Every structure is written in C-alpha cells, then in structure tokens.
Amino acid sequence: MKILVPVKRVPDPTQKAKIKDGHIDLTGASWIVNTFDEYAVETALRLLENGADNTRTAGSEIVVVSIGPDDAAKEIRTCLAMGADRAIHVVAKDEEIDSLAVVKVLQAVIAAEKPDFVLMGKQAVDGDANQVGQMLAGKLGWPQATFAASIEMSKDPVALTVGREVDGGVEYKKVPSPAVVTVDLRIVGPKAVQNGVTPASHAYSGEGARLPSLKGIMAAKKKPLAATKLADYGAAAAPSIKELSVTLPPPRPPGQIVADIPTLVKKLADEAKAL
Amino acid sequence: MGNVIAFCEFTGANLRTSALSNLAFARQAAQHHGGNVVALLVGAGAQAASAHAAKFAPTVVVVDDAKLANYLAETYAPIVATVAKANDASVVSATATAVGKDLMPRVAALLDAGMASDIAKVDGKDTFVRPILAGNAYSTVQISTPTIVVTPRQSEFEAAAELPSAGTVTTAAAGDVNAAGAEFVRLDAQKSDRPELTDAKVVVSGGRGMKTGENFKVLEELADLLGAAMGASRAATDAGMVPADWQVGQTGKIVAPNLYFAVAISGAIQHLAGMKGSKTIVAINKNKDEPIFQVADYGVVAEWEKAVPELISEIKKLKASR
Numbered sequence: 218m219k220i221l222v223p224v225k226r227v228p229d230p231t232q233k234a235k236i237k238d239g240h241i242d243l244t245g246a247s248w249i250v251n252t253f254d255e256y257a258v259e260t261a262l263r264l265l266e267n268g269a270d271n272t273r274t275a276g277s278e279i280v281v282v283s284i285g286p287d288d289a290a291k292e293i294r295t296c297l298a299m300g301a302d303r304a305i306h307v308v309a310k311d312e313e314i315d316s317l318a319v320v321k322v323l324q325a326v327i328a329a330e331k332p333d334f335v336l337m338g339k340q341a342v343d344g345d346a347n348q349v350g351q352m353l354a355g356k357l358g359w360p361q362a363t364f365a366a367s368i369e370m371s372k373d374p375v376a377l378t379v380g381r382e383v384d385g386g387v388e389y390k391k392v393p394s395p396a397v398v399t400v401d402l403r404i405v406g407p408k409a410v411q412n413g414v415t416p417a418s419h420a421y422s423g424e425g426a427r428l429p430s431l432k433g434i435m436a437a438k439k440k441p442l443a444a445t446k447l448a449d450y451g452a453a454a455a456p457s458i459k460e461l462s463v464t465l466p467p468p469r470p471p472g473q474i475v476a477d478i479p480t481l482v483k484k485l486a487d488e489a490k491a492l
Numbered sequence: 493m494g495n496v497i498a499f500c501e502f503t504g505a506n507l508r509t510s511a512l513s514n515l516a517f518a519r520q521a522a523q524h525h526g527g528n529v530v531a532l533l534v535g536a537g538a539q540a541a542s543a544h545a546a547k548f549a550p551t552v553v554v555v556d557d558a559k560l561a562n563y564l565a566e567t568y569a570p571i572v573a574t575v576a577k578a579n580d581a582s583v584v585s586a587t588a589t590a591v592g593k594d595l596m597p598r599v600a601a602l603l604d605a606g607m608a609s610d611i612a613k614v615d616g617k618d619t620f621v622r623p624i625l626a627g628n629a630y631s632t633v634q635i636s637t638p639t640i641v642v643t644p645r646q647s648e649f650e651a652a653a654e655l656p657s658a659g660t661v662t663t664a665a666a667g668d669v670n671a672a673g674a675e676f677v678r679l680d681a682q683k684s685d686r687p688e689l690t691d692a693k694v695v696v697s698g699g700r701g702m703k704t705g706e707n708f709k710v711l712e713e714l715a716d717l718l719g720a721a722m723g724a725s726r727a728a729t730d731a732g733m734v735p736a737d738w739q740v741g742q743t744g745k746i747v748a749p750n751l752y753f754a755v756a757i758s759g760a761i762q763h764l765a766g767m768k769g770s771k772t773i774v775a776i777n778k779n780k781d782e783p784i785f786q787v788a789d790y791g792v793v794a795e796w797e798k799a800v801p802e803l804i805s806e807i808k809k810l811k812a813s814r
C-alpha cells in the first residue's frame with residue numbers, strides 16, 4: 218500500500234506575530250512541520266506498521282510531498298526521519314500559491330504516484346483555512362473523510378472507517394481506496410488507529426507524533442528527496458486569492474484579579490452586568 | 493450573476509441557529525453584488541424546514557430526496573454546485589460548522605471558486621477579513637474568481653432577523669446521487685439538554701486541572717444554574733474527561749458568549765483562539781502566572797475545589813435576593 222502525505226511548513230505558533238509593511242513579518246522566524254501534517258505522517262506510519270514490534274508492512278510506502286520555498290527541505294527531512302520513505306519538494310514561493318494552486322499540483326503528483334490513500338492535516342495552523350483536502354477530493358472525484366479522530370482499516374476491499382468529530386457527536390464514515398483523509402488532533406491517541414496488524418491491545422505511548430530517533434535522522438539523510446518546480450505540474454503561479462493586508466487585533470483591555478468569590482459575583486452582577 | 497446561495501442546515505422544521513448567521517452574511521454579500529439571497533436546504537425532510545427558511549430569505553430552494561438521508565460531502569457538494577450555477581450565484585456560503593467546513597471546499601473545487609474560510613467580516617464585493625495564526629492576526633483577502641465560496645464564522649455574524657414578508661419556496665431535483673463509494677456508518681450522538689456551545693450566552697469550560705471527568709460534575713452544576721453550555725480545553729477532551737465536541741479553541745469550537753468561565757485552564761494560544769471574543773471572561777486558576785489571566789476580565793487565584801462550590805452558592809444567593 219502506498220500513502221501520500223502532503224505537508225506544509227509553518228512558522229512556529231509560539232512566536233509572537235509581527236507586522237511589517239502590512240503583512241506578517243517572517244524574517245528570522247523559526248519553522249516547524251504543521252502539527253496536523255506531522256500527525257498525518259504519524260497516522261500513515263501507524264497504518265503501515267506493526268506498532269508492537271516496530272516493523273513496517275512489507276511493500277508499503279509513504280511518500281511526503283511539500284510545496285514551498287527552498288528551505289522547507291529541512292521540515293521535509295523531519296518527516297523522512299520520522300519514517301516516511303521518500304519525498305517530493307515542489308519549490309515555490311509562498312506568495313505564488315493558494316489552496317487551488319496546491320490542489321492542482323497535488324492532482325498531478327497523484328496522477329504520477331497513484332497512491333492508495335492521501336492522508337493530510339485538516340488545516341495548516343498559519344492560514345487556518347481547512348480547505349485543501351476537501352478541494353483535492355472534489356477535484357479527483359474521490360471520497361473524503363475529514364477531521365479523522367480514529368481510523369480502522371479493513372481489507373478485501375481495502376477501506377478506512379473513520380471516526381469524525383462533528384457537531385453533536387462522532388460520525389463514522391467508511392471510504393474505499395482511493396480516498397482523501399484529513400486528520401484531527403485525537404488521531405494520535407494511544408489506540409486511535411487500528412490497522413489489523415498492530416495488536417488491538419497495543420497502546421501507542423506519548424502525546425502527539427513520534428519524535429525522530431537518532432537512527433531515523435541518519436537514515437533520512439540518505440532517503441530520496443526529489444526537487445521539482447511548479448511549472449513541472451502545469452500550475453501557474455497566479456493565485457486567485459490575494460492577501461491585501463494583515464492587522465493585529467487590539468489587545469483586550471487589562472482585567473483584574475479579585476480577592477475572593479463573593480467579590481467576583483458582586484462585580485459580575487454590578488460591573489459587568491453578566492449575571 | 494449576483495445572487496448569494498446560502499446553504500442552511502436544519503433540524504426538523506427549523507433552521508439551525510448557525511444558519512441564521514450565514515443568512516446575515518448572505519444579506520451583506522448580496523448587497524455588494526446587487527443580487528438576492530437564496531437559502532438552500534438539502535436533505536431528506538428538507539421540505540419541513542422550508543417555511544422557517546422563507547421567513548429569512550426571499551427565495552428558498554429545497555432539494556428533498558430520500559437518498560440524501562445522511563449528510564455526505566460527496567452527494568451534497570454536486571447539488572450545491574448545480575443549484576449555484578442554476579441561480580446565477582456570485583457567492584456560495586455556509587456557516588463554518590462541522591458540515592460547512594467539510595462541504596464547502598468540495599463545492600469550491602467543483603465550481604473552480606476561490607474560497608475564504610471562517611471569515612469575520614465582509615469588506616467589499618470580493619474582499620473579506622479572516623483570522624489567521626490562531627486568531628492572533630486578521631488577514632484581508634481579495635478573491636478574483638467569478639464565483640466565490642465563503643464560510644462565515646458564526647460568532648462574528650449576528651443571527652439574521654425575520655423579513656417583513658415570507659419568501660417563496662421552490663424545489664429542485666437531487667439528480668444522480670453518487671457517494672463515490674463513501675458510506676455513512678453511524679452517528680454516536682452526544683445528547684444534551686444544554687444549549688449548543690456555539691449559541692450559548694454563557695459557557696463554562698474546564699481544563700486539565702479538573703483531573704477527572706467525575707470532577708466536571710461541579711462545573712455542570714454551575715452551567716445548569718446559569719443555563720450555560722459546557723466547554724473544555726484540548727487537554728481535558730484528549731484525556732477523555734469530557735466529550736470531544738466540547739473542545740473550545742483554534743481547532744475546536746469558536747465561541748463568543750456574554751460570559752465565559754475558564755476553570756483550571758492555563759490559556760494556551762490555541763485555547764484563547766476559541767474564546768477571546770467573549771464579552772466577559774472569568775478565570776479560576778490556582779497559579780497566578782498563567783496566561784489565562786492576561787485575557788480574563790476577572791481572575792480568581794484559587795483551587796477550583798474550593799472556588800467553584802462557593803461560586804455556585806454565591807450565585808444562588810444572588811438569584812434568591814432578586
């Protein structure tokens with residue numbers, strides 16, 4: 218089985234947002250793999266391994282694809298170090314691409330790679346748009362399962378039953394291969410991914426995605442990383458969405474620490490008129 | 493061109509409150525485009541909600557078909573796209589709910605439309621303001637495609653008021669309903685008598701410091717006293733203390749109630765992204781240095797074990813005195 222995982226690098230969200238010339242100033246920013254994409258790599262690994270004895274399913278492949286500037290290669294290597302097998306880096310400036318352009322490139326990559334599933338983060342934590350997975354599925358005419366909090370893989374025919382966190386509960390949706398799945402936070406829960414190979418009783422430890430091991434980091438240096446250009450996919454660098462300006466919201470006026478609960482209730486009633 | 497197609501979710505004979513925010517957005521967008529608002533109801537039983545929808549939109553299009561019994565993006569998206577084309581849509585919108593977020597990008601793909609997600613404000617015909625970076629910045633974007641897809645954020649658009657006279661209801665055929673192999677298996681519903689988190693005037697949220705699901709009972713007592721909805725941080729939902737759909741934050745629900753209680757929540761940026769639009773924020777936390785106190789209007793440095801029961805009894809006293 219082959220799984221394609223599109224990943225994006227994003228500025229580390231713990232940095233304070235700064236504005237320069239009406240846009241976010243990213244000079245000197247530190248970057249990370251978008252957390253949800255990292256979770257997608259983790260999910261792909263959990264679908265294609267025996268988590269109990271740390272062996273990969275024979276003949277399985279995880280291909281990472283990223284569309285972004287030159288120096289995004291660092292974040293791509295991180296995914297390889299986690300255990301992805303190979304990567305494609307479509308070099309493009311951030312201002313040359315928007316969701317529709319990314320989708321167009323991914324469509325071309327999918328036509329060439331023919332993955333069984335595309336697994337990706339539900340949103341990038343910089344733009345917070347939450348669009349690409351659904352758009353890609355729409356363009357391909359593939360089924361989609363967004364906001365996956367759990368996945369159970371079945372064979373003959375290959376399909377994924379995805380637990381989706383929706384308003385008012387958890388919806389279970391079954392999608393056959395090929396399909397696009399976007400992952401949510403809880404997909405990295407100890408038993409959220411069941412692939413029929415890892416014993417159902419096995420609980421993954423830790424919070425979030427696995428950290429690359431030293432061995433993984435060494436191995437990643439030798440894994441194939443193909444650099445390509447937007448033009449190789451017939452995608453024009455003409456986004457239909459233009460950012461005119463960015464502003465920072467005014468800070469909330471400072472609040473007060475109140476001495477005790479009776480004071481709080483009095484202030485909520487008389488001052489805030491909230492009770 | 494010029495019309496705004498507003499996809500509206502409903503339950504039974506009524507639109508969901510979230511849909512009224514979409515209709516409020518749609519009215520603004522229609523003014524900019526010189527067109528009309530067309531409310532679109534899709535699903536088995538949609539006809540039942542059409543009279544309610546007609547109170548808010550001059551035209552209502554209903555696509556009611558037994559084959560649409562369970563929502564699937566695969567079957568709904570082509571219908572929305574077809575109705576949009578048939579009604580000369582310049583803008584197609586749905587509130588950024590779980591359904592809206594799942595459905596609308598797929599619709600955008602079918603229409604080759606640029607999309608603005610989770611918008612906070614309309615700034616012109618093709619220009620919208622939307623939060624980025626977990627709400628730490630606001631980006632003004634302009635979209636140049638002939639059709640534009642938008643998901644307005646419920647907390648930023650006040651529910652539309654009823655029109656002076658009801659609109660007209662028409663029906664459209666579902667056409668071929670093809671799920672592309674996708675199957676709805678089941679919904680494990682979270683039943684609750686409390687208001688919906690995104691509609692509630694008061695929200696009581698608990699975090700990791702609550703330690704167990706059992707301990708949330710005291711917060712639920714506070715919530716029920718105030719007619720509030722329950723919320724939680726990611727740490728509390730991840731730990732399974734409370735249902736996942738209680739999560740407030742960048743990647744959970746976005747809420748903006750009159751009054752928000754954050755109890756034993758540290759105030760990580762991802763959590764703040766979901767609640768800092770609240771009118772009055774109260775934080776109860778035992779550690780005075782936590783970032784939650786920087787956004788709170790009123791902070792109490794205390795352990796919840798003591799503070800929350802006391803809060804309940806003080807509020808009861810206040811209510812009794814009125």
Ligand SMILES: Cc1cc2nc3c(=O)[nH]c(=O)nc-3n(C[C@H](O)[C@H](O)[C@H](O)COP(=O)(O)OP(=O)(O)OC[C@H]3O[C@@H](n4cnc5c(N)ncnc54)[C@H](O)[C@@H]3O)c2cc1C
Pocket residue numbers: 252253342402698699700701702724725726727728739740741742743744745755756757758759760761762763766776777778779782794795796797
């Ligand atoms: C990609 C991504 C998306 C995320 N999205 C979200 C999101 O949507 N929503 C969200 O909430 N988080 C989100 N998070 C997680 C977020 O970063 C924090 O980890 C989380 O909000 C912490 O939850 P918490 O405040 O309950 O826990 P903690 O940070 O552990 O805080 C617990 C608090 O409880 C207090 N406390 C402990 N005991 C007591 C007591 N007895 N009485 C009073 N106070 C006490 C402590 O002082 C502390 O402040 C996201 C993270 C990532 C990486």
